[in-house]
Amino acid sequence: MASLTKKELQKKYEEYKAQGLALDMTRGKPGVEQLDLSLPMLDLVTSKDYKTVAGADTRNYGGLDGIPEMKEIFKDFLEVSSTDEVIVGGNSSLTLMHDTISHAVTHGFPESKKPWGEQKVKFLCPSPGYDRHFSICEHFGIEMVTVPMTSKGPDMDVVEKLVAEDKSIKGIWVVPKYSNPTGITCSKKTVKRLATMKTAAKDFRIMYDNAYTVHHLSKEQDELANILELAKEAGTENRVLIFGSFSKISFAGAGVAAMGAAKVNIDWMKGHLSMSTIGPDKLNQIRHTRFFKDMKGVEKHMKKHAKIIAPKFEAVIEILEKELGDKGIATWTNPNGGYFISLDVPKGCAKEVVRLAAEAGVKLTAAGATFPYKNDPKDENIRIAPTLPSMGEIKLATRVLAVCVQLAAAKK
Amino acid sequence: MASLTKKELQKKYEEYKAQGLALDMTRGKPGVEQLDLSLPMLDLVTSKDYKTVAGADTRNYGGLDGIPEMKEIFKDFLEVSSTDEVIVGGNSSLTLMHDTISHAVTHGFPESKKPWGEQKVKFLCPSPGYDRHFSICEHFGIEMVTVPMTSKGPDMDVVEKLVAEDKSIKGIWVVPKYSNPTGITCSKKTVKRLATMKTAAKDFRIMYDNAYTVHHLSKEQDELANILELAKEAGTENRVLIFGSFSKISFAGAGVAAMGAAKVNIDWMKGHLSMSTIGPDKLNQIRHTRFFKDMKGVEKHMKKHAKIIAPKFEAVIEILEKELGDKGIATWTNPNGGYFISLDVPKGCAKEVVRLAAEAGVKLTAAGATFPYKNDPKDENIRIAPTLPSMGEIKLATRVLAVCVQLAAAKK
Structure with a gap:
C-alpha cells in the first residue's frame, strides 16, 4: 500500500479516534469460544462420582503432590521420565514459579551455601520476555541481566559467557x-547448551516455563528437545525446573498447574509445600483427568483451540503485511504457536505507538513490559495478544495500530 | 470404675494389642458423612451455568481477591466491616498464613523498618496449640516463645508483659x-487485651486463625468478641489478620479460604498476590456461594455437621469419664465446638501413652506436637481428633487409650 503523508495519517488517526473505540489487546487471555471447548468438564464430576481411578475420595485432605492420574498426564506434558518427577499444584503455574523463587530467597536450594536472600543474586532475562517473570525477580530484589532473544532462543554465546564467569548469576x-512474546522455539542446540553449559553458581536454576508446549497454531509444529533428559546425560539435572499448566487449555482461572524436575528438586519443593498446604484441589484434578484422559486427549483438544485462534493471528499478520509490509518501518513475528505476536517498530517509537493507540481506544500492553524493569532500551517492542477480542475487534484494532505505527514513525 | 492393678492393666493392654487394630485419631479430618453434606454443591455449577451473580465469566483469568458474592459471605464469616476487608484465596487458609509470614520475612509489613528475615524475630505461641502454625515459625527461623493457654485464651498477663518489653516479638x-486443641474460646476480655495491648514492635501482627468460628458441637455456643472492631477503636487495626476457610465446612481439599484485615494489610497482601497469581479458582467460589448463599446458610449447614460429630466427641468424653474419671491421673477438655479434645496425662507420660497406643494399633498425634519445637516441657498433653473414625472405631480407640494412660501412670 502506498505511503500516506503525515497529514493523511493524522486524518485517518483522528477518524479512528472519533469512533470512541474500546478495544483491548493487552493480555494473553483465552476468548469465550476457547473456554467453551472445555465446558463439558463441568459436568464430569458430580455428587455421584467424585473418586479417583483408584477410588480415593477427592473431597478430603491429602495428596500433597497430586492424584496419580493427574501426575500421569503431567509426566507426559512436562516430558519428565516418571510421575515421581511431578508435583501438581493449584490453578496457577505462576504461583509455582513465584513460590520457587520465594523459597530460594528464604532457604536456598539444596546446593546453596546460604539463602538467596542473603547474597547478591542475578538472573538472566532473555528479552523480549514475559513481564510476570521479570516482576518476580524485581519483587525479590534479584538483579536482572537482559540477554538478547534470537530466532533460536536466548543468545547462548552471551548466556554461556555470563553464567561461566559470574557465580552470582543463579538462574535464567x-x-x-x-x-x-516472540513465538520462537529454542533449537535443539540451544536446549543442549542450556542443559550442559558450565555455570559458576553451583545452585543455578533454569526456570523453564513451558507454558505453550501444546499451543500450536499451525500445521507446522515446532519440536522442542527434552531438556531434563539432556541435563541428566550431563549430570546437571538439578538445574532444570519445568513449569506448565492447563490455564490456556481448559479454564484460565480454574486450570491445574504442575512442576517437573529431578528428585532432589521435587523433594525440596515438597518440603516447602508441606509447610503451606495439606494438598491441592483434587476435585478439579479429576475434572481434568476425566475430560482429557491423556496427553493425546490434550493434543486433540488443542487442535480445536488452534482452529479458533489461528485465524485471529492470521488476520493480524495479514493487516500488518498489507499496511506496513512495504514500508520498512516495522517487523513482526508469525509464530507457529503460543499466544502472542511480537511487533518491532522504529527505535524510540514503541511508547509513542502505545500512547497513540490508547488515545484512539486500542489498549496495548505497555511498551517496555517485555523487558526487565519495564525498560526496552531501544523502545521498539510491542506485544500483541490477539486471542481474546473478536475477529472484528482484532481487525479494527490492528488497523488502528498500523496507523499509529506509521504516524509515530513519520513524527520521528 | 475401680482401679486395676498394673498386672491387670498389662493383661488388658496385651489383649487389645493381640487384636491387631489399625485405628487413627491423629488429624482433624472430616469424616465421609460430613463430606457428604456438601455433595449437592458439585451439581450446582454446570456447563450451562458458570457465571457470577453479576454475570462475570468465572472460567477466565482475573478477580485477584475473589468474586463479590464470595467476599460477601466471607465479610460475615470473618466479621469484618466491608468486602474491602476481604481477600479470597485458594483452597487453604494455611497457605494464606504461610504466605503472610513468608512475605513478612522477605519484605516486612508496611510499618517494618526492614524485612523480618533481616532481623531477630520472635513469635508468641500459646500452647498447647496448632502444630502447623509452629512449623511455619520454625521453617522461617522465627523463635517461638511458649505462652500458657488458659480457659480464657492465651495467658494475657504473660503476653502483655512480653510484647511490651521485647520489640523482637513480632506476633502471636x-x-x-x-x-x-483445647477447645476454649477467648473471653471478651482476652480479645480486648489482644487488640489494645501495647507492643514494642511497631509491626506486630496477631495471626488470628478463626478456623472453627461456626464449628459448634453443642447447643451452648461460645461467643467471640470482634477483634477488628476493638482494634479499630484502639487504633491498632493494623495488627489484626484474620483467617478462615470452608475446609471443614464443605470439602477439606476443595474449600475456599480467605483473609480479613484492615485496608493497609489488604493492600499489602494484594501487592504480594499480584506477583504470584492472576486470580483464584472462581468456579469453586460460585459452587460455594450457590450452595451456602449466605452466612445463615453456613450456620444451618454446620448444625448438620454437629449432629454427626457431636456424638463422637460425647463418646470419647463418656469413655474417658468412665475409665479415668475417678482416678485422678488425667484431665481432658469437653469443648463446645471445634475439632479436638485435649487430654492431659501425668507429667512425663504423654510420649509413653502415645507409644503404647501405637503399639496397640491406635495412632495418636505425636506427643509434643501441640508445643513449639514439638517439645511439651511437661510431656503431658495429647491431642485427640475424633471426627474421622467411625463411632465404633472411636469407642474402641478411646478404650485402648484409657488403658494406655493408666498403664503409663502405673509404670511411673
Missing part, C-alpha cells in the same frame, strides 16, 4: 516453546 | 474460638 528464565 | 498465633 526461559519460555522454551512458542515463547512469550 | 491465636485460634480464638474452639481452639486447637
